[in-house]
Amino acid sequence: MNLERVDLNLLTHLDVLLREKNVTRSAEQLGVTQPAMSNILRRLRVLFNDPLLIRSSEGMTATERALELQPRIREVLGDLSQILEPRAEFRPLTSNRVFRIMASDYAEATLIPALVKAMRSEAPNVVLDFLTPSDVSYRDMEQGKVDMAINRFNEIPQSFHQVLVWKDSFSCLLHCDSPIVDHFNLKTYLEAQHIWVSKTGMGVGFGVNPEKSGGLGWIDQAISRLGKKRKISIFTRHYQMPALLAANADLIATLPTRVAKLQTTNPRLVIKDPPFYVPEFELKMAWCPLLHHHPAHRWLRQLILFVARQIIEDERKQADRSNALQQLMGGRYEE
Numbered sequence: 001m002n003l004e005r006v007d008l009n010l011l012t013h014l015d016v017l018l019r020e021k022n023v024t025r026s027a028e029q030l031g032v033t034q035p036a037m038s039n040i041l042r043r044l045r046v047l048f049n050d051p052l053l054i055r056s057s058e059g060m061t062a063t064e065r066a067l068e069l070q071p072r073i074r075e076v077l078g079d080l081s082q083i084l085e086p087r088a089e090f091r092p093l094t095s096n097r098v099f100r101i102m103a104s105d106y107a108e109a110t111l112i113p114a115l116v117k118a119m120r121s122e123a124p125n126v127v128l129d130f131l132t133p134s135d136v137s138y139r140d141m142e143q144g145k146v147d148m149a150i151n152r153f154n155e156i157p158q159s160f161h162q163v164l165v166w167k168d169s170f171s172c173l174l175h176c177d178s179p180i181v182d183h184f185n186l187k188t189y190l191e192a193q194h195i196w197v198s199k200t201g202m203g204v205g206f207g208v209n210p211e212k213s214g215g216l217g218w219i220d221q222a223i224s225r226l227g228k229k230r231k232i233s234i235f236t237r238h239y240q241m242p243a244l245l246a247a248n249a250d251l252i253a254t255l256p257t258r259v260a261k262l263q264t265t266n267p268r269l270v271i272k273d274p275p276f277y278v279p280e281f282e283l284k285m286a287w288c289p290l291l292h293h294h295p296a297h298r299w300l301r302q303l304i305l306f307v308a309r310q311i312i313e314d315e316r317k318q319a320d321r322s323n324a325l326q327q328l329m330g331g332r333y334e335e
Contacts, residue, residue, distance in 0.1 A: 010040065012077060013044065014069070015073050016029055017040075017053060018062055018070045018073070021053060021060045021061070021062065023037050023041060024037075048065065050063055050065040052066045052069075053066065089295055090295035090296040090298075092126065093124070094125065095125060095296065097126055097296055099128055099147045099148070099296075099300055100146045100148075101131065101146070101147060102130075102133060102146055102151070103132075103149075103150045103151070104132075104133055105132075105237065105240065106151075106256055107150040107283060108130065109258075109262060110168075110256075110258040110262075111304075112130065115303070115307045118306070122303065131146065133151060136149065138156075138157055138160075141160070142157070142159075142288050147300065148287050150304070152283060153284055159288070159289055160287065160289075161288075162284045163284065163285060164284055165282075165305070165308045166311075166312060167280045168256045169256070170255065170257060170274055170278045171255060171256075171260035171272065172254050172260070172271070172272045172273070172274055173245055173252070173254075173255060173260050173263060173269050174270045175248070175250075176267065176269065176270050177249045181270055184272050185275045186226075186275040186276055189230070189274070189275050189276075190230055192230075192231070192250065192251075192252050193250050193252070194232045194234075195232075195233070195236065195244060195245070195251055196220075196232045196235045196236070197238065197239055198217045218281055219278060222276060222279070223276065233251065239255060241253065245268075245269060254278075256281070287301070
């Protein structure tokens, strides 16, 4: 049978005919004339190659084939109704959905705390399952097993949707007793020992080759463009390593600025701008086409972007307050 030639409306008509077992009543329910209903019955008989309904002394009786079809027709119509009816709106206050989010260590340190706070207020029963880049493959995302990936991506499948969360610069963290803290320049930077920290994309990572500085990321690529190379003593994939700096006055960590500023109140650490130009990088969130139109997923994406904008706005206000305070203090010293 060629399904392209089948009028699916006939299934609805058959369901009513088998329920009413009467052409006149079926016509009334469907809002058609009795002759039109009789014509529909003829088409159904041709389609199924069976009389379906036979006249008897008690009216019309369903054939064995019709009785076999009846529950299956109702099941098919129910499935079609679910497929075609508009998807229910996502209600965060009552939802207990589980969102699985792959987040880099950087995103966990800078974005996720504010996201969790907003989520507890907007959707208190929603469960968040945070995965590391090593836990997830692109195939997992393509199959919809992971809702979202938030990271810096060197490359990503073209079919994926992605949007910019924010841009960030780099800063240097030094111990307050570092011998170069008061004369921090490119020469002293390159002579010092460094902590390398990075993890982009997703999938299981492998050890790095210290000799291939061009492949070590943004910092070392920027230094390489100057024809220089830094001395890396420690390689790590985690940004939460201020204890290493606090215990070792000879180490420098060049980190995303938002991570470095988490140590603003740490009296043992000093934050400085890199003594060379490093381009900003982009934190993005990415997801597969399967989830693009899902109401819950759209809500999650909108919440993440809202939280990111709030963080950026709070940073701007803090910077304005700091500048105003510096100007005020500067004016007092001039007096």
